[in-house]
Amino acid sequence: MKIKRYPFLIFTLFICTLLFGCWSKKELRDLALIIAVGIDKKDGKYISTFQVVNPGNVAGATQRGGGSTGLPVALYTSTGDTLVEASRKASKQISRIPYYAHTNLVVVGEELAKEGIQQIFDVVERNPQFRPTANIVIARRQTAKQLLSVLTPVDKIPANQMIKTLELTEMMWGENVGTRLREVIESFSLAGKEVIMSSFHVDGNRKHSDDQENVRTMEPTARLRASELAIFKRGKLVGWIGKEEARGVLWILDKIKQTAVTVDWKGEKEALSYKVVRAKTKVTAQLRNGKPIIFVTVETEGDIGETFVAIDFTDPKQIVALEKVMQQEIKAEIEKAVHVAQKKKSDIFGFGEVVHRTYPKEWKKMKKTWDDKYFPKLDIQVKVESFIRRTGLRTRSYIQ
Amino acid sequence: MWLRLRNQNKQQAYQYDKVAQEGIYGTIERDLHANIEKVRNITGNSADIVIRHFLLGKEDNLLSALCFVSGMVDENMVQQLFIEASVQLSFPSMCCDQLDYIEKKIATANTTRRVKQWNDVFSLLMSGESILFIHGMQEAISIAVKGGEYRAITEPSTQLSIRGPREGFTESLATNVAMVRRRIQHPHVWVEAITVGEVTHTNVRIMYIKGIADDSIVEEVRNRLQRICMDGVLESGYIEQLIEDETFTTFPTIYHTERPDSVAANLLEGRVAIFVEGTPFVLIAPAVFIQFFQAVEDYYARFDIATALRFLRILVFFISLVAPSLYIAATTFHQEMIPTSLVIAIAAQRESVPFPAFVEAVIMEVTFEILREAGVRLPRTVGQAVSIVGALVIGQAAVEAGFVSSVMVIVVSITAIASFATPSFAIAVSARLIRFLLMVLAALFGFYGILIGLIWMTIHLCSLRSFGVPYMTPLAPLIPTNLRDTFVRFPLWALTDRPHGIAEETNIVRQGDEQRPKPNQEMRREGDEN
Numbered sequence: 058m059k060i061k062r063y064p065f066l067i068f069t070l071f072i073c074t075l076l077f078g079c080w081s082k083k084e085l086r087d088l089a090l091i092i093a094v095g096i097d098k099k100d101g102k103y104i105s106t107f108q109v110v111n112p113g114n115v116a117g118a119t120q121r122g123g124g125s126t127g128l129p130v131a132l133y134t135s136t137g138d139t140l141v142e143a144s145r146k147a148s149k150q151i152s153r154i155p156y157y158a159h160t161n162l163v164v165v166g167e168e169l170a171k172e173g174i175q176q177i178f179d180v181v182e183r184n185p186q187f188r189p190t191a192n193i194v195i196a197r198r199q200t201a202k203q204l205l206s207v208l209t210p211v212d213k214i215p216a217n218q219m220i221k222t223l224e225l226t227e228m229m230w231g232e233n234v235g236t237r238l239r240e241v242i243e244s245f246s247l248a249g250k251e252v253i254m255s256s257f258h259v260d261g262n263r264k265h266s267d268d269q270e271n272v273r274t275m276e277p278t279a280r281l282r283a284s285e286l287a288i289f290k291r292g293k294l295v296g297w298i299g300k301e302e303a304r305g306v307l308w309i310l311d312k313i314k315q316t317a318v319t320v321d322w323k324g325e326k327e328a329l330s331y332k333v334v335r336a337k338t339k340v341t342a343q344l345r346n347g348k349p350i351i352f353v354t355v356e357t358e359g360d361i362g363e364t365f366v367a368i369d370f371t372d373p374k375q376i377v378a379l380e381k382v383m384q385q386e387i388k389a390e391i392e393k394a395v396h397v398a399q400k401k402k403s404d405i406f407g408f409g410e411v412v413h414r415t416y417p418k419e420w421k422k423m424k425k426t427w428d429d430k431y432f433p434k435l436d437i438q439v440k441v442e443s444f445i446r447r448t449g450l451r452t453r454s455y456i457q
Numbered sequence: 458m459w460l461r462l463r464n465q466n467k468q469q470a471y472q473y474d475k476v477a478q479e480g481i482y483g484t485i486e487r488d489l490h491a492n493i494e495k496v497r498n499i500t501g502n503s504a505d506i507v508i509r510h511f512l513l514g515k516e517d518n519l520l521s522a523l524c525f526v527s528g529m530v531d532e533n534m535v536q537q538l539f540i541e542a543s544v545q546l547s548f549p550s551m552c553c554d555q556l557d558y559i560e561k562k563i564a565t566a567n568t569t570r571r572v573k574q575w576n577d578v579f580s581l582l583m584s585g586e587s588i589l590f591i592h593g594m595q596e597a598i599s600i601a602v603k604g605g606e607y608r609a610i611t612e613p614s615t616q617l618s619i620r621g622p623r624e625g626f627t628e629s630l631a632t633n634v635a636m637v638r639r640r641i642q643h644p645h646v647w648v649e650a651i652t653v654g655e656v657t658h659t660n661v662r663i664m665y666i667k668g669i670a671d672d673s674i675v676e677e678v679r680n681r682l683q684r685i686c687m688d689g690v691l692e693s694g695y696i697e698q699l700i701e702d703e704t705f706t707t708f709p710t711i712y713h714t715e716r717p718d719s720v721a722a723n724l725l726e727g728r729v730a731i732f733v734e735g736t737p738f739v740l741i742a743p744a745v746f747i748q749f750f751q752a753v754e755d756y757y758a759r760f761d762i763a764t765a766l767r768f769l770r771i772l773v774f775f776i777s778l779v780a781p782s783l784y785i786a787a788t789t790f791h792q793e794m795i796p797t798s799l800v801i802a803i804a805a806q807r808e809s810v811p812f813p814a815f816v817e818a819v820i821m822e823v824t825f826e827i828l829r830e831a832g833v834r835l836p837r838t839v840g841q842a843v844s845i846v847g848a849l850v851i852g853q854a855a856v857e858a859g860f861v862s863s864v865m866v867i868v869v870s871i872t873a874i875a876s877f878a879t880p881s882f883a884i885a886v887s888a889r890l891i892r893f894l895l896m897v898l899a900a901l902f903g904f905y906g907i908l909i910g911l912i913w914m915t916i917h918l919c920s921l922r923s924f925g926v927p928y929m930t931p932l933a934p935l936i937p938t939n940l941r942d943t944f945v946r947f948p949l950w951a952l953t954d955r956p957h958g959i960a961e962e963t964n965i966v967r968q969g970d971e972q973r974p975k976p977n978q979e980m981r982r983e984g985d986e987n
Contacts, residue, residue: 112801
């Protein structure tokens with residue numbers, strides 16, 4: 058009798074392994090792939106905007122070829138006291154289950170950013186679908202909805218267009234930086250480091266931005282463009298930083314991969330471009346008389362990209378002189394950035410973190426008053442080492 | 458239920474042999490006519506039994522008859538035999554034992570034998586020998602003139618190789634055995650003969666190398682073969698199913714091959730080969746899992762290439778196992794795991810497909826299985842038509858009709874190609890079956906289901922044995938020395954030992970020391986000077 062029950066027991070054990078398992082099976086056809094979420098606030102209520110991919114109309118993905126007449130994305134807006142409420146309410150309009158696992162972009166309207174964004178990320182952390190690696194951008198001078206309702210010509214899905222633009226410009230030019238949700242959430246719980254985010258705004262005429270018309274013309278009337286960096290302080294937007302100052306921020310954050318620095322040469326304004334191909338920044342802290350000093354050391358390596366004046370690149374002295382000029386230029390950028398941040402009393406560079414790491418005991422005393430007392434008056438020593446690796450294919454320009 | 462079914466059959470014991478033997482007992486009589494009558498009776502006067510009366514010897518003094526089965530004898534030799542027996546043979550008067558004299562005088566055939574018992578007469582007659590009855594003699598002479606038509610030796614059709622011998626086994630047992638013996642010319646290659654099948658009397662040969670093969674395994678093979686008691690054994694597949702360790706498994710626990718070089722290599726590793734009359738497939742036991750991913754060509758190619766190919770084959774096995782289920786699980790449970798642009802592309806294609814991913818996958822897989830089965834059985838001339846229809850139906854038309862998505866077609870195609878690339882058909886078939894189980898698990902439980910399925914499979918594989926050798930050897934139990942020839946094939950000079958656990962342990966080293974080739978130092982120095 059015992060022997061007979063044995064196989065049954067094993068069978069039961071085998072079946073038990075299947076008691077766990079993945080659940081909530083959902084067919085691809087029943088999913089609304091939300092590629093971007095926009096969040097605004099109006100009259101105390103959150104307005105969520107969902108950019109949903111319409112897979113059949115994404116060029117290249119269509120099965121039977123033919124003209125994709127429809128739009129690649131659809132926009133849905135929903136209002137609620139909380140974000141979850143807004144998301145659930147959206148089901149009144151969308152026929153498919155909202156699916157956030159492919160949400161790669163979160164857009165926050167400028168108004169909401171000024172009011173404070175601290176509350177909106179709890180749902181992002183709580184929801185298993187949401188990716189902490191999604192990019193977050195601020196809609197400059199606009200609502201998130203307005204930013205999301207622009208059709209783009211090359212990358213058909215506007216969210217992708219924004220993400221890829223952001224990545225590219227960070228790599229090539231270095232005035233913008235992609236910020237992930239995770240970094241934002243981390244900054245809330247971390248003293249001594251404030252977050253910066255890139256912003257986008259719609260250029261040109263917004264009237265037909267969400268119309269197919271917008272992508273029918275060679276130069277779309279409404280275009281998405283990366284704009285200044287948003288400076289946050291304790292979850293609230295406190296200011297903007299752009300152009301050279303923005304690049305200064307990225308220099309300190311060691312986010313510059315490539316860029317081009319234009320310098321003056323012998324009285325000639327903006328005469329020469331230096332293409333940075335490699336850059337490395339080190340930030341260290343020291344305590345002197347109980348006051349922290351920050352040392353920023355930047356090392357760059359690059360080529361001569363373009364020159365409007367006659368320079369003899371075969372002369373090492375010239376090269377050394379050039380390198381000096383570049384160092385000054387970069388140093389100036391960095392110092393401008395520091396100046397702006399200190400004025401806003403927002404430690405976007407994470408200097409507090411550096412002090413924390415180097416002097417953990419002393420940091421405990423500084424921690425509470427860091428933003429108001431220490432950071433605005435912080436002594437920051439910038440040192441730049443520029444190096445010209447190559448001068449391009451020419452040593453002597455035809456410009457004489 | 459199974460037991461009950463078996464018990465019902467048990468009511469009547471197997472007795473064919475007893476019934477059949479009843480009419481045949483006894484010995485040959487002196488009277489030739491009575492003997493001939495007996496042969497006619499027992500064989501039901503069959504048309505293919507030739508009985509030729511003639512007068513034996515130059516002096517025409519002995520009435521005799523030669524019996525043989527037409528088609529099973531070498532016609533030329535029989536012709537020769539008649540000339541010899543009736544024209545050339547003469548009896549010196551002083552000879553006392555005429556039968557003995559005749560037997561010794563017949564030079565046409567290689568072997569002659571005197572038979573007395575009727576059942577010996579019939580078994581020899583049916584195996585293709587000629588029986589010479591002589592009037593007045595109580596014994597007959599059996600003359601081995603076996604022959605007849607066999608398929609010529611051709612290239613094996615199931616195990617092709619780019620480099621390596623081109624000959625494959627045929628349906629002739631003697632030829633097959635000889636083909637292997639030609640490759641291993643050593644007296645320790647022992648061949649044992651066993652007859653299996655109460656009605657068919659199929660000849661079976663067990664071949665092994667004495668001293669290399671483990672005696673206990675040989676003994677086990679012999680015992681299991683002797684246990685077989687049934688009407689007929691028509692192919693080595695019968696024997697495989699009757700002697701394998703575990704019936705309820707999809708995995709083959711006995712290897713079969715069509716290649717003599719493969720048999721030779723396996724014998725040298727201490728395995729036992731079982732040849733069966735009438736089939737080109739030779740069984741090799743014991744077999745381990747990893748063996749089914751190895752091809753003889755692995756040893757003919759250089760080790761780096763062989764190793765790369767082995768990895769490829771194992772990869773290919775996994776692809777053919779899990780590709781459709783991964784597709785199902787990823788598109789119905791884990792959309793987050795697919796890159797965004799790909800998920801959009803897949804979603805676009807699935808948009809027009811009316812079925813859930815699982816149904817879609819099952820339809821396509823079944824369609825493919827149908828096509829494959831049709832292609833295998835059909836005559837070659839029709840086969841082309843099937844492949845065209847298949848390519849159109851399974852590929853283009855199904856997608857264009859919005860019946861399936863083109864991703865699914867890609868998945869099915871990869872699975873199909875992968876299953877063709879598996880070197881052993883036996884293991885490819887088992888992967889085919891398990892694939893469907895994994896598809897169901899994937900549809901119900903996602904990746905977790907696939908994983909559980911694979912874990913079940915692993916547990917099952919580890920529980921299998923082949924003639925006492927654990928199936929997953931050398932992985933579980935781990936035998937580090939054997940790992941030199943498992944996933945990676947080490948250079949030949951590094952394969953110093955025969956597989957542990959299979960070959961005889963007391964004699965395990967198979968090559969001398971320092972087999973690694975080295976350039977002659979003096980020659981190298983000369984070269985430097987130049």
